[in-house]
Amino acid sequence: MRLVSIARGSNKLVATLINELTRQHTELTVDQVIVDMGTVPDNELFNALREVAGNGGVTDIKSLIANTPQPRGQLGYELHRIGDAQASRNIHTAIYDAFRLCHQS
Incomplete structure (x- = not known):
């Protein structure tokens, strides 16, 4: 799963993720987001x-x-x-x- 975006939603954060294999998007409502910055191939x-x-x-x-x-x-x-x-x-x-x-x- 790769983090695509983060948006504020009322008192929480809405994180949008994409599955790297299926390209399916998933939204999660969370208190906080911790990100591991990887690389994107050129x-x-x-x-x-x-x-x-x-x-x-x-x-x-x-x-x-x-x-x-x-x-x-x-x-x-x-x-x-x-x-x-x-x-x-x-x-x-x-x-x-x-x-x-x-x-x-």
């Missing part, structure tokens, strides 16, 4: 590179989970989002993402 470079990537910038999740090589697309390089380019993560998770994708290549 998609400009990724979108420019995905146009000529052999895999179109798509990571095959089934292959990733099964610990098997990513399917080879057309000619060109493979492009994958890892670490903070995907979601707010720590450096260990970013390195692990890269390891899982590259060790089977």
